[in-house]
Amino acid sequence: MRKLLRTILLSFSALLSLSLLLFTQPVFATLNESEPRRHAISMHGDPVYGLDFTHFNYVNLNAPRTGSLRRAAMGSFDNFNAYIVKGVAADGTSYLFDTLMQQSSDEAFTLYALVAEFIEVPDDRSWVRFHLNPKARFSDGSALTAADVKFTFDVLMEKGVPQLRAQYKEVTKVEVESESVIKFSFKDNKNKELALILAQLPVFSEKDWQGKDFAKATLHVPLGSGPYTIKSFDAGRSIDYQRNDNYWAKDLPVNRGRYNFRHVIFDYYKDGSIAFEAFKAGEVDFRSENISKQWATGYQGKQFTSGNIIKEEIQHQNPQGMQAFWFNLRKDKFKDPNVRKALGLMFDFEWTNKTLFYGAYKRSESFFSNSELAARGIPEGDELALLTPFKAQLPPALFTQAYTLDKTKGDGRVRKQQRQAISLLKQAGWTLKSGKMVDAKGKQLSLEFLVYSPSFERVIQPFRKNLQRIGVASEIRIVDVSQYINRLNSFDFDIYTLIQAQSLSPGNEQLSMWGSEFANVPGTLNRIGLEDPVVDELVTAVINATDRKNLVAATRALDRVLLWKNVVIPQWHISSYRVAYWQQIQRPEKLPQYSLAIDSWWQKADTVSGQAAIGGSSTMNGLSISRQDN
Incomplete structure (x- = not known):
């Protein structure tokens, strides 16, 4: 905590x-x-x-x-x-x-x-x-x-x-x-x-x-x-x-x-751009910037060159958790991990980072990014010992391959990823017909991205175009912050984007984030509705770790299982x-x-x-x- x-x-x-x-x-x-x-x-x-x-x-x-x-x-x-x-x-x-x-x-x-x-x-x-x-x-x-x-x-x-x-x-x-x-x-x-x-x-x-x-x-x-x-x-x-x-x-x-x-x-x-203008006009004293383009291009003018406004990047040692597109696992269309992985393949981080973010970010490949708690390589030692009893319930590749996210050349071309995604969706029972990805009843796979900030549209729109290439329909639903919170708390969403923060000593709070008993509790941190007995056991291992060595091993095991389940489409961190x-x-x-x-x-x-x-x-x-x- x-x-x-x-x-x-x-x-x-x-x-x-x-x-x-x-x-x-x-x-x-x-x-x-x-x-x-x-x-x-x-x-x-x-x-x-x-x-x-x-x-x-x-x-x-x-x-x-x-x-x-x-x-x-x-x-x-x-x-x-x-x-x-x-x-x-x-x-x-x-x-x-x-x-x-x-x-x-x-x-x-x-x-x-x-x-x-x-x-x-x-x-x-x-x-x-x-x-x-x-x-x-x-x-x-x-x-x-x-x-x-x-x-x-x-x-x-x-x-x-x-x-x-x-x-x-x-x-x-x-x-x-x-x-x-x-x-x-x-x-x-x-x-x-x-x-x-x-x-x-x-x-x-x-x-x-x-x-x-x-x-x-x-x-x-x-x-x-x-x-x-x-x-x-x-x-x-x-x-x-x-x-x-x-x-x-x-x-x-x-x-x-x-x-x-x-x-x-x-x-x-109500609007982030208005808040930024208020800052530049001196109506706001302090600002923490989250938008890379604005950081790169917006902090210019007399106030900055004169030294009236101080701009700086301050390094820290905090774990960065996971910022991602989060699936609502309660919905049938997201229950198959192949579907979730296929959709994730169509998010071109390399192009997004180069084109929209001025190369400012690193791709998040852990729920405990920027810390020793992140899973790495293949499991071994104490971590392997924790995972081995669940071998039959986990993907075989988890034990033999390091988890990695597919990388593009950053040129906007995703043909390889497109072929892989269509294959994965086919394994999950979906078929590409007349340019539409449909189920056995002919219903097209469709998504709604829930956001509260209009500025995030620039990230989602290119993603939507890639999804369209594999026949997946999508739309963006922009709501105000109050509606956003209420819809998350009532599980009224397909996909939302948010940071799930972590610290250097994970413990009891992991139960609310991932525990099955909190999957359907309004207001829970387990907004995605994850219910998995292996995850539950690993959360218990994190909470009951007797020393730092055991804590690191248990957290890495939990991280690894969550990653291989593809419960999110990872975004980035700094x-x-x-x-x-x-x-x-x-x-x-x-x-x-x-x-x-x-x-x-x-x-x-x-x-x-x-x-x-x-x-x-x-x-x-x-x-x-x-x-x-x-």
């Missing part, structure tokens, strides 16, 4: 921080030799920051704490609860809530004291106990107690998004031991990251939610304990977060040097952030390797105009829907 918890939940702009990361035996920093309580918990190695640390290394303690960060969000919003299936949550709602512990951005997966002042975990990791900071308060000054933590857990299990239920499912008992102490007991000691996942739990006020339906999408402003409160909003159009000057945790080590902007404002746009921002916005000289850490940036004191601001990346009930070239 980790970064995913953070995106999921972020926006989930995080929370699904699914900060899932490196891992062997969890290690804890100890207060003293006789005291079992710890200030930090790490999945791999020792925490970087000891008990006496004062701040994260990537913040600027001298940064001005004033001004505004203005950002653009896409679509609209109808509620402030990013933890439910219904509605579209406003960007930035994670600013409202503190979590039990805070993840650092310069470590794979380590959490430090926040709401929980100390943590206890036994050697067998069969339970976790959190000792809350007695100073913890909600923004109205009321005490934050263990009862609020239990209420939060219970309401998320009952009414929260299904991915949270998947992550918390092995918690068997929650005990409020005192006003400031809460204990979670687990089904067994196999799930090594569960304590860390629970440490990322946001905390809601039980009193504030009394008499209200948590699962209902409303514009009720929830009472939080985080660094910002909502100053004002215009429903569906803008929201202004104002820093809480009485924020109870502002002087804790995890927060010093962070949350420097007095205001963070998200202004909503291993850097492409950002632009007006010169009054400044950042730390050295950023952490796993995040832009935008909450550690600041505005120059001498440029503050007193005007509040804008912000955000579109989210999908906690999951970011931004993608490269959207």
Whole structure:
């Protein structure tokens, strides 16, 4: 859970921080030799920051704490609860809530004291106990107690998004031991990251939610304990977060040097091109660019040559997950893997990358791109041992050939791929008659691409022309962000495009992504409806991995099986952030390797105009829907 918890939940702009990361035996920093309580918990190695640390290394303690960060969000919003299936949550709602512990951005997966002042975990990791900071308060000054933590857990299990239920499912008992102490007991000691996942739990006020339906999408402003409160909003159009000057945790080590902007404002746009023009006009301060053509040709003019706008690519070490065309496997026409493979052959990535993207991207050939978790070569060692019991249920080639995607010359000619695709479709029972690919009843194979951004048409149109060459009909359905989310949540689609994010330490969140039990649960991350017993077993192996070596082997096995099942048509990825921002916005000289850490940036004191601001990346009930070239 980790970064995913953070995106999921972020926006989930995080929370699904699914900060899932490196891992062997969890290690804890100890207060003293006789005291079992710890200030930090790490999945791999020792925490970087000891008990006496004062701040994260990537913040600027001298940064001005004033001004505004203005950002653009896409679509609209109808509620402030990013933890439910219904509605579209406003960007930035994670600013409202503190979590039990805070993840650092310069470590794979380590959490430090926040709401929980100390943590206890036994050697067998069969339970976790959190000792809350007695100073913890909600923004109205009321005490934050263990009862609020239990209420939060219970309401998320009952009414929260299904991915949270998947992550918390092995918690068997929650005990409020005192006003400031809460204990979670687990089904067994196999799930090594569960304590860390629970440490990322946001905390809601039980009193504030009394008499209200948590699962209902409303514009009720929830009472939080985080660094910002909502100053004002215009429903569906803008929201202004104002820093809480009485924020109870502002002087804790995890927060010093962070949350420097007095205001963070998200202004909503229906069209990406209008949002870009707003940025160039100075109405937006910061922009993360996802469209390669725009990055190559659009950032020009006086604002850029004068240095008023800073444009830079910032390298990172985050796994890139999988951006792809995702099939709805519930539909009969996509059930045969030969059909899915045939359709994938007609997507000419090499031509697309050269012609549309200025050669900016790499083809994604893994669900864990840009990481050691990606399957490679042929299976061997521990990975082979995991896969061998399922040999009869898997393609024979999986054990003898490295998975590779077909490559074209990039000249727009796909005759070889065309012949292969027609052959595969024939094996699946389809026939090419009079220029149409038809089934036994004479019905033509047809597809609908569901998108929310008109700019993605330029990617799909050439793909459609190639599909037409093998007799497959297709159309593009463009909807707004709210409709897009609702259609995905109700499984009303043929093919959609999205990034499925991953982190360095996959775990419980994989169950919601691929598990059969979540294939038909509205709001699940298993939007494609995958139901496969081998995948289920491999997900369990990932979750129960006892050390980093076993985790890598299990994840590679899972990755390999998903790839050979052809459940997606892979697109592309890039291993850097492409950002632009007006010169009054400044950042730390050295950023952490796993995040832009935008909450550690600041505005120059001498440029503050007193005007509040804008912000955000579109989210999908906690999951970011931004993608490269959207």
